[in-house]
Amino acid sequence: MATPAHAQEGQEPVAAEEDDLNNAIIVTATKRAANIQDIPFSINAQTADDIQRSGAVTIEDLSRNVAGLSVQNLGPGQSQVSVRGVSAGQVVRDQPGVKEQVGVYLDESVISLSLFTPDLDLFDLNRVETLRGPQGTLFGSGSVGGTIRYITNQPVIGLTEGVVEGNINRVDGDDLGYHLKGAINVPLGGNVAARAVGYYTQYGGFIDAAGSGGGQNVNDGERYGGRLSIRFDNGAGLSVTPRVVYQRVEANGFNRQEVFNLYANPFTVSTDPFIFDDRQQFLLLREGFEDETLIADLVADVDLGGIILTSVTSYTDREILVSRDASALTGSVSVDLDLDNDAVFLPSNLRDTTDLETWTQELRLASDTDGPLQWLIGGFYQDTSRFYRQRLPTPGYAAFVDDALGDGTSAAVANGFDNLDSPFNSDLPYDIEQFAVFGEATYSLTDRFDITAGARYYNFDETRTITTGGLFANGDAGQVDTTSSDGISPRVLLSYDITPDLTLNAQASKGFRLGGVNDPLNTPLCNDEDLALFGGFQDYDDESLWNYEVGAKAQGRGFYANAAAFYTDISDLQVTLDAGSCSSRIVFNVPEAHTMGVEAEFGVTPLDGLDFVVSGSLLEAEFDSTLPDPLAGATGIREGNRLPSVPEFQVSVTGSYEFPIARNADAYFAAAFTHVGNRYTQPSDQEDNPRTFVSNLPFLGAPGTDETVVDLLLPSYELLNLSAGVDMDNGLSVIAYVNNVFDENPLLSFDRERGGRARLGFAVGQPRTYGMTVRKEF
Numbered sequence: 104m105a106t107p108a109h110a111q112e113g114q115e116p117v118a119a120e121e122d123d124l125n126n127a128i129i130v131t132a133t134k135r136a137a138n139i140q141d142i143p144f145s146i147n148a149q150t151a152d153d154i155q156r157s158g159a160v161t162i163e164d165l166s167r168n169v170a171g172l173s174v175q176n177l178g179p180g181q182s183q184v185s186v187r188g189v190s191a192g193q194v195v196r197d198q199p200g201v202k203e204q205v206g207v208y209l210d211e212s213v214i215s216l217s218l219f220t221p222d223l224d225l226f227d228l229n230r231v232e233t234l235r236g237p238q239g240t241l242f243g244s245g246s247v248g249g250t251i252r253y254i255t256n257q258p259v260i261g262l263t264e265g266v267v268e269g270n271i272n273r274v275d276g277d278d279l280g281y282h283l284k285g286a287i288n289v290p291l292g293g294n295v296a297a298r299a300v301g302y303y304t305q306y307g308g309f310i311d312a313a314g315s316g317g318g319q320n321v322n323d324g325e326r327y328g329g330r331l332s333i334r335f336d337n338g339a340g341l342s343v344t345p346r347v348v349y350q351r352v353e354a355n356g357f358n359r360q361e362v363f364n365l366y367a368n369p370f371t372v373s374t375d376p377f378i379f380d381d382r383q384q385f386l387l388l389r390e391g392f393e394d395e396t397l398i399a400d401l402v403a404d405v406d407l408g409g410i411i412l413t414s415v416t417s418y419t420d421r422e423i424l425v426s427r428d429a430s431a432l433t434g435s436v437s438v439d440l441d442l443d444n445d446a447v448f449l450p451s452n453l454r455d456t457t458d459l460e461t462w463t464q465e466l467r468l469a470s471d472t473d474g475p476l477q478w479l480i481g482g483f484y485q486d487t488s489r490f491y492r493q494r495l496p497t498p499g500y501a502a503f504v505d506d507a508l509g510d511g512t513s514a515a516v517a518n519g520f521d522n523l524d525s526p527f528n529s530d531l532p533y534d535i536e537q538f539a540v541f542g543e544a545t546y547s548l549t550d551r552f553d554i555t556a557g558a559r560y561y562n563f564d565e566t567r568t569i570t571t572g573g574l575f576a577n578g579d580a581g582q583v584d585t586t587s588s589d590g591i592s593p594r595v596l597l598s599y600d601i602t603p604d605l606t607l608n609a610q611a612s613k614g615f616r617l618g619g620v621n622d623p624l625n626t627p628l629c630n631d632e633d634l635a636l637f638g639g640f641q642d643y644d645d646e647s648l649w650n651y652e653v654g655a656k657a658q659g660r661g662f663y664a665n666a667a668a669f670y671t672d673i674s675d676l677q678v679t680l681d682a683g684s685c686s687s688r689i690v691f692n693v694p695e696a697h698t699m700g701v702e703a704e705f706g707v708t709p710l711d712g713l714d715f716v717v718s719g720s721l722l723e724a725e726f727d728s729t730l731p732d733p734l735a736g737a738t739g740i741r742e743g744n745r746l747p748s749v750p751e752f753q754v755s756v757t758g759s760y761e762f763p764i765a766r767n768a769d770a771y772f773a774a775a776f777t778h779v780g781n782r783y784t785q786p787s788d789q790e791d792n793p794r795t796f797v798s799n800l801p802f803l804g805a806p807g808t809d810e811t812v813v814d815l816l817l818p819s820y821e822l823l824n825l826s827a828g829v830d831m832d833n834g835l836s837v838i839a840y841v842n843n844v845f846d847e848n849p850l851l852s853f854d855r856e857r858g859g860r861a862r863l864g865f866a867v868g869q870p871r872t873y874g875m876t877v878r879k880e881f
Contacts, residue, residue, distance in 0.1 A: 184220075186235050186249035187698055187722065189648065189671060189746075204616055206242050206250040209348070212400045212417040213242075213463060213485075221396045221421070223350055224326060227266070227286035227300045229254045235667075235702075237614020237650050240543055240557040240594040241479075256286070257344065258296035258334035264288045265881050266834075272874030274307030275382070278320040280874075281305050294336050301329035309382055309870050310358055313367060316386035316428060316450070324354030324392070340406025348398040356390045357427075359854065361864035363811045365431040365438075365802060366448075372804025381848050382867060387430040387450040395422045406471070413467040421459040429453035433497055433526065435861040436575060436628060438800045446503035447802065451495060453527075458490045478544035487535040495527040495573065504574060518572030518580060526574040531622070534566045543594070555596035562589040563617050577623050584620040588645045605657045608667075616646035616677060624687045628857065633683035636737055643690045648673040666703040673697060676726075678747070678786055680738050683858040693740050695727035698749075712761040712771075719754035726786070739786030747788070748852070750780030750819070767832040775824045781816050784853040788815035796859035813853070813863060820849035820868075834880030846871040 184205040207215035214221055232252040234242075242250045265287035272280045282304035290296050304327070308320025328350030336342040360382050361367075367377035367385040377385070400417035433451035467481035501513035501523040513523040520528040543557025564587045571579045594612040601607060620642045626634060654667030675692040682689055700722035708714050724746035735741045745751075759773035783789050793814040801807040823845060828838035849868040856862035 184251065186233075187650075187669060187671060187700065187702075187720075189673065189698055189724075208242075208250065208252040209398065210253070210255055210400075211402050211415040211465075212398060212419075214398065214419070216421075216459065221350065221394060222326075222352060223253070223348070223396070224284070224302050224304065224328065225253055225255070226268070226284045226302050227256050227298075227330075229256045237592070237594075237612050237648060240541055240559045240592060240612065255300075255330070256288075256298065258298040258332055259288055260294060260296040260334065260336055261290050262288055262296070263290065266878065268876060268878040270874060270876040272307065272872050274872045275309040275320075275870040278307035278309065278323060279305075280307035280323075280872075291333070294338060295333065297331070297333045299329065299331045303327040306354070307872075308356070310356060310360070310384060310867075311380075311382065312356070312384045312386040313377070314385045314387055316388040317384075318389075321356035321384075321386070321389065322354060322358050323356075324352065326350065326352045328396075341404070343401065343403045345401045346399070348396070348400075350394075350396045352392070352394040354392040356386075357392070358867050358869075359384050359864045360848075360850075360867045361385060361862060362813060363796065363798075363859070363863040365434050365798070365800065365861050368805065368809075368811070370805035370809040371802075374803050382870065384864065385431075386428045387448070388428040388452055390428050391424070391426040393422075393424040393426075397421070409470065409472050411467075411469045411471045413465075413469065415463070415465040415467075417461075417463045419459065419461040419463075421457070423455075423457040423459070425455040427453040427455075429495060431861040432856050433495065433500070434802075435798070435800055435857055436526070437503070438802050440504075440507060442503050442507050444802075446500065449497050449499055449503075451497040451500070454492075454494045454496070456492045459487070460489075461485065461487045475547040476544060477546075478542070480542040481540070483537070483539040483541070485535075485537040487533070487537075489533040489535065491529075491531040491533070493527060493529045494522070495525045495575070496522060497526060498524050500524045500526060513574065516572065516574050516576070516578060518570070518576070518578045520572040527571070527576050527625070528573045529569065529571040529576065529579075529622075531567060531569050536564045537617075538562045551600040553596075553598045555598070556594065558591055558593040560589070560591050561615070563587060565617075565619060567620050569622065571623075575625055575627055577626055579623060582623075584642070586618055586620055586642055588618060590615060590645065590647070592647075604659050605655065607653075607655050609653045610651070612650050614648050614650065618642065618644045618646070618677070618692075619690065621689045622687065624682055624685045624689075626685070629685040629687075630683070633685050633858070636734060637680070637682040637685065637687070637689055640689045640691055643677055643692050644675045646673070646675050646677045646692070661709070662705070662707045664703070664705045666701070668701045670699040671697060676746075678738075678740065681785060681787070681855065681858065683737070685858075691738070691740070693726055693728050696725065696746060697727055698722060698724040698746070700724075713759075715756070715758045717754070717756050719752070721752050722749060723751070724749045736790050737787060739783075739788065739790045741790075744786060744789055745783060747783050747786050750782050752778070752780040754778050764829070768829055770829045771827065773826045775822075777822045778819065779821075779849070780819045783816060788853065792816060796855070796863060798860045800860060811859075811863060815853055817850045817853065817865075820847050821845075822847055822849070822868075836876075836878040836880075838876045838878070840874050840876075842872045842874075843868070843870060 186205055189204060203215045203220065205215065206213060207220050209223060232254060234250040265285065267285040270282045274280055282302065284302035286298065286300040288296060288298045304325060306324045308323030310322040311319050312321045330346060330348045332344055332346035334342065334344045361379050361384045364385040369376045369378055371377070397420045398417065400415065403414045405412040430449070430451045432453070433449070434447040437447045463485045465481060465483045467479060469479040470477050504513050505511065517523055539559055539561040541557065541559035543555065545553050545555040547553050566583065566585045568581055568583050569579045570581050571577055592613045592615055596610045597608065599607050621640055624634065624638055648671050650669060650671045652667050652669035654665070657664045673696040675694065676696045677690050678693050680689050680691050700720055702720040704718040706714065706716040726740055726742055726744050726746065728740065729735055729742045730738060730740045755775065755777045757773070757775040759771055761769055761771040764770045793812050796811045796813065797808060799807045822843050824840065824842045825844055826838055826840035828836060830836045848870065851866040851868055854864050854866065
């Protein structure tokens with residue numbers, strides 16, 4: 104196969120021939136890959152034209168076009184990614200110690216953070232790289248399933264250029280959204296250039312809420328920020344690029360569709376029975392999400408003569424607030440405590456805050472010669488401080504508690520926290536330190552046959568302190584828990600060119616995901632059965648896996664094709680479990696699990712201007728271990744049961760036709776169809792399904808014994824997006840589009856509050872959206 108030339112980090116890859124690539128997917132290698140000849144099926148990128156037409160690329164957009172990639176969009180800043188079926192299930196807001204399974208990078212800087220990987224605006228994007236399978240050798244922890252890299256356009260010396268873009272859209276037929284974005288590149292002398300990006304986006308909402316805190320389109324929001332980078336290149340082998348990235352996201356609610364709420368359900372008698380419509384919820388308080396992110400990094404390359412030294416220094420500061428209406432949760436406990444109805448109706452606000460500060464330093468030495476041996480060695484260090492807090496302010500609650508349970512009760516259980524009206528408070532500071540050394544080399548045994556081998560040694564230490572107080576808490580008083588681990592992740596890759604256009608590959612690689620410490624159960628809320636079942640899981644070990652794969656890549660005039668078959672053997676899979684009535688979640692190691700499957704991508708240009716791309720995957724992702732009963736029934740960890748949140752089958756088909764309409768203008772039509780198969784949110788969802796939920800809470804005339812039956816198998820769904828546009832030679836483009844043409848209401852995950860006693864609901868996707876974008880390059 105003709106291999107594209109290797110690209111400098113962040114620069115446009117140099118293609119072999121335009122016809123070979125069909126203007127669809129660029130396969131390239133990166134400096135981080137040690138200039139290795141070819142990494143099979145590892146890096147897929149949309150061309151600049153495709154990115155401009157589709158607007159900012161998100162992980163959700165990418166998942167529709169990359170085989171084996173699956174995404175749960177649980178709201179702003181809360182997307183969860185899995186690759187090739189390697190999934191621990193839904194991670195929720197109050198699991199701060201859980202580590203990510205897919206590494207996400209902005210250029211050279213790692214930005215992934217379990218649940219809260221930042222949803223950065225990717226305007227002025229160069230390409231997206233998706234590396235499937237464990238990438239522990241070069242990318243380390245958090246890349247056990249794979250790695251996604253967003254490569255932005257870098258400053259170009261000696262060039263003045265820019266682009267502005269405006270958009271307006273209508274969501275669900277009534278709420279308006281819009282954005283305004285711009286980027287400019289300017290020279291600052293003979294060897295210095297700057298590139299700046301700025302943007303503002305207003306998101307239309309599509310969730311309506313009943314109740315005193317409700318309204319229409321309660322999940323609207325905004326995002327604004329920018330990037331500024333400066334590149335210095337002395338022309339003699341030294342380049343330095345410092346950059347600052349700032350973004351703030353604010354959302355006024357969440358994409359939750361409820362089926363049961365303590366205050367709104369079909370069983371009440373003293374108030375009107377309530378049945379939820381699609382995309383509807385019930386609120387006593389408005390909810391919100393805020394994420395302020397600052398990233399500062401500096402990348403330096405030095406040509407040492409046959410060797411390139413690269414230094415990557417990055418600093419991240421983030422402040423995150425998840426503000427939830429927890430009235431139903433607090434109210435359900437109030438019913439259990441036999442408090443007055445006035446206490447049950449008190450608005451209660453669960454506020455989860457995260458303050459994160461991370462320093463990362465990486466050094467790499469890479470060969471820069473034409474010999475048969477290409478190599479890379481490096482070292483990595485990261486120091487993370489993370490402070491996670493929870494508060495549950497419920498004005499007036501202390502008086503009801505003291506009246507029912509005795510004067511001074513609220514003060515007696517406060518454990519040093521000031522607000523007696525907050526029945527749950529917690530402080531969890533984390534200190535995390537990681538160190539790694541890594542290396543990888545490729546040797547060309549012949550002109551056609553390459554062998555690559557590499558390994559990474561890692562060392563990890565985590566210290567967490569927990570202090571809790573309030574009626575719902577355990578009263579933990581500065582309990583300190585530590586966890587540490589080290590290990591080696593190797594990788595071996597064989598690549599053989601049968602012809603210049605056909606390559607066969609075989610690979611074995613190991614990945615790892617760091618372990619951690621579970622938070623104690625909220626024992627005052629647990630019933631005896633749940634406390635006995637889930638009370639013994641204090642910490643969890645590293646997750647590791649071996650991935651074995653074979654595949655082929657081919658390209659010719661007017662087509663390209665990639666295909667792979669893989670088997671992944673997982674040890675100590677970290678699975679998220681809902682601890683029933685405890686309103687707690689734990690992570691548990693499953694001894695053995697596996698994923699296996701096939702994935703393929705195929706692109707063809709049958710006529711000039713007409714392109715088709717098909718990508719899809721067929722997966723089997725199952726447990727190979729069975730827990731003893733009753734744990735097996737309560738957790739779903741049983742041999743043969745499916746791993747959570749992973750569709751067995753998904754496929755995407757895209758097509759476009761471009762044609763001239765004038766000497767200086769081309770028009771195009773495009774369509775994209777996606778099918779996502781059925782999934783389970785948690786492993787336990789496939790036990791006793793459809794599931795019957797009973798609140799056991801007599802309230803508003805409902806006896807508490809009424810049954811709510813929910814099918815927990817999230818159904819498959821299909822999405823169709825259509826667009827049409829005109830591109831003019833003067834840089835002006837106009838695009839009109841309709842996303843989710845048939846107004847599908849995809850159920851993305853299932854959430855049960857306090858084991859389903861307080862609230863039941865689904866996270867849902869965005870409804871039909873019409874829009875128009877105008878873009879001008881200069």
